[in-house]
Amino acid sequence: MSFVNIFLSRVASTPNTKAALDDAINNTQNKTSDPNGSPVLAKSNSSIHSTMTTSSMTTTATGTTVGNGSSLNGGLHLNIPKSPNGSALDLRRGAFRRTYSSNSIKKKTIEVTPSSFVKIRLLGKGDVGKVYLVRQKDTDRLYAMKVLSKKEMIKRNKIKRAFAEQEILATSNHPFIVTLYHSFQSEDYLYLCMEYCMGGEFFRGKSSARFSLQTRPGKYLQEEDAKFYAAEVIAALEYLHLMGFIYRDLKPENILLHQTGHIMLTDFDLSKQSSPAGEPTVVKTGSPSMPPAIDTKSCIANLRTNSFVGTEEYIAPEVIKGCGHTSAVDWWTLGILMYEMLFGVTPFKGKDRNATFQSILHTDVQFPDHPGAQPISSLCKSVIRKLLIKDDQLRLGSKAGASDVKSHPFFKTTNWALLRHLPPPIIPQTSFGADAINFRQMHESVSLDIEGEELVHQHPGAKNPFANFSSVTLHHDGDDDM
Ligand SMILES: Nc1ncnc2c1ncn2[C@@H]1O[C@H](COP(=O)(O)OP(=O)(O)OP(=O)(O)O)[C@@H](O)[C@H]1O
Numbered sequence: 001m002s003f004v005n006i007f008l009s010r011v012a013s014t015p016n017t018k019a020a021l022d023d024a025i026n027n028t029q030n031k032t033s034d035p036n037g038s039p040v041l042a043k044s045n046s047s048i049h050s051t052m053t054t055s056s057m058t059t060t061a062t063g064t065t066v067g068n069g070s071s072l073n074g075g076l077h078l079n080i081p082k083s084p085n086g087s088a089l090d091l092r093r094g095a096f097r098r099t100y101s102s103n104s105i106k107k108k109t110i111e112v113t114p115s116s117f118v119k120i121r122l123l124g125k126g127d128v129g130k131v132y133l134v135r136q137k138d139t140d141r142l143y144a145m146k147v148l149s150k151k152e153m154i155k156r157n158k159i160k161r162a163f164a165e166q167e168i169l170a171t172s173n174h175p176f177i178v179t180l181y182h183s184f185q186s187e188d189y190l191y192l193c194m195e196y197c198m199g200g201e202f203f204r205g206k207s208s209a210r211f212s213l214q215t216r217p218g219k220y221l222q223e224e225d226a227k228f229y230a231a232e233v234i235a236a237l238e239y240l241h242l243m244g245f246i247y248r249d250l251k252p253e254n255i256l257l258h259q260t261g262h263i264m265l266t267d268f269d270l271s272k273q274s275s276p277a278g279e280p281t282v283v284k285t286g287s288p289s290m291p292p293a294i295d296t297k298s299c300i301a302n303l304r305t306n307s308f309v310g311t312e313e314y315i316a317p318e319v320i321k322g323c324g325h326t327s328a329v330d331w332w333t334l335g336i337l338m339y340e341m342l343f344g345v346t347p348f349k350g351k352d353r354n355a356t357f358q359s360i361l362h363t364d365v366q367f368p369d370h371p372g373a374q375p376i377s378s379l380c381k382s383v384i385r386k387l388l389i390k391d392d393q394l395r396l397g398s399k400a401g402a403s404d405v406k407s408h409p410f411f412k413t414t415n416w417a418l419l420r421h422l423p424p425p426i427i428p429q430t431s432f433g434a435d436a437i438n439f440r441q442m443h444e445s446v447s448l449d450i451e452g453e454e455l456v457h458q459h460p461g462a463k464n465p466f467a468n469f470s471s472v473t474l475h476h477d478g479d480d481d482m
Pocket residue numbers: 123124125126127128129130131144146178194195196197198200201253254256266267268269
């Protein structure tokens with residue numbers, strides 16, 4: 001039985017889990033725009049422009065309660081009509097197409113092959129694969145296609161990671177997590193066909209997209225803006241933890257911007273799955289006026305892992321020590337991310353890797369106080385300090401997971417239920433999509449043609465390690481026209 005089936009049957013039989021997932025999703029699903037409507041290339045006589053393929057979309061404004069399992073359909077439903085002219089603003093404001101529920105993904109036999117797509121350009125590179133902007137030939141829809149080389153995966157012992165990534169993408173259904181549409185394989189490559197996040201990377205190294213953090217004045221965000229992105233990241237982490245996954249690779253490069261400006265987490269090859277995921281439990285909040293919160297920590301309480309993974313400046317102390325780590329690593333990385341959003345640098349960066357690790361292990365976080373440094377509130381300092389507590393058992397998030405973090409007074413002004421209604425601080429420049437203006441120019445050293453790949457030579461009779469890779473097409477609620 002695949003994880004999806006196990007998960008769905010568990011969801012059906014456990015009202016707490018279902019309600020908790022619905023809660024995590026619904027608390028963020030009320031959106032000003034749909035992050036999952038793949039842009040389409042619409043050809044006119046003289047020009048190519050983008051349009052959303054949606055007629056109407058149902059969104060749910062619901063006050064979810066934990067434990068009664070009725071949240072999904074219990075709220076107010078709004079039908080948002082299609083905009084008549086499909087302007088860029090309308091794309092952001094009015095385009096809805098997916099509902100987010102824990103059982104809205106329908107797995108189908110694979111409906112595409114590599115030759116169903118035309119490669120448009122290279123968007124990004126990892127060590128075993130590349131991500132291309134592609135167009136599906138028969139629908140003209142644009143997608144981001146991650147193409148992983150089997151040869152490289154075998155050489156670098158990364159087969160398990162590709163399986164984990166497929167599993168997470170295929171089971172996730174959340175507005176801040178990139179949507180998977182198809183996964184399939186050829187003789188030499190694995191393919192993950194995902195929603196194309198037109199806004200590019202949230203922020204990255206020196207050659208950045210024009211609206212990324214690195215090009216903001218002073219290379220940092222205002223505190224309120226950083227709070228907005230932190231809240232969206234927390235919502236995504238909460239969902240992943242509820243699903244039994246530790247993300248383990250939160251960093252700016254893995255946060256993509258949807259064309260609406262809302263974030264989407266991507267790159268799950270370092271994520272770790274607790275199998276089976278534990279039951280979420282309910283914790284009482286301090287205030288009688290607040291509803292009970294979900295304990296996401298219990299979903300992954302049985303998962304402690306030892307692998308040394310992560311990105312140098314974002315690695316948590318317990319990972320460096322190699323004494324086993326839990327979902328608390330994700331809260332550490334959130335602390336680093338918040339610091340970097342606010343100050344443009346990470347807090348423990350040393351002159352080399354060793355110095356960075358020493359600092360991560362032994363130095364308390366310091367906030368810049370030189371003239372010109374951005375002043376931040378004491379509540380903001382407090383939440384960062386608590387997320388960066390070296391002892392993972394004392395760290396914010398170590399007791400009840402996301403609920404601990406969400407209830408820190410820094411987030412008192414955050415309206416979690418309406419997160420998606422808030423206008424994002426940065427709206428990516430829209431274009432017709434295929435020009436990928438929000439991505440830096442990349443050149444391919446080796447040609448990797450989606451249709452005609454080089455061959456991998458395996459020993460005759462060797463067991464095919466990719467035999468169990470799922471080739472599926474995933475239909476999401478609202479995608480009937482696909
Ligand atoms: N859905 C997407 N939409 C737009 N661009 C994307 C998408 N997914 C990935 N990219 C681009 O491709 C880059 C590499 O993607 P990703 O990190 O998933 O690849 P990877 O091979 O797993 O890399 P790594 O070796 O860092 O794990 C991203 O940083 C981003 O620029």
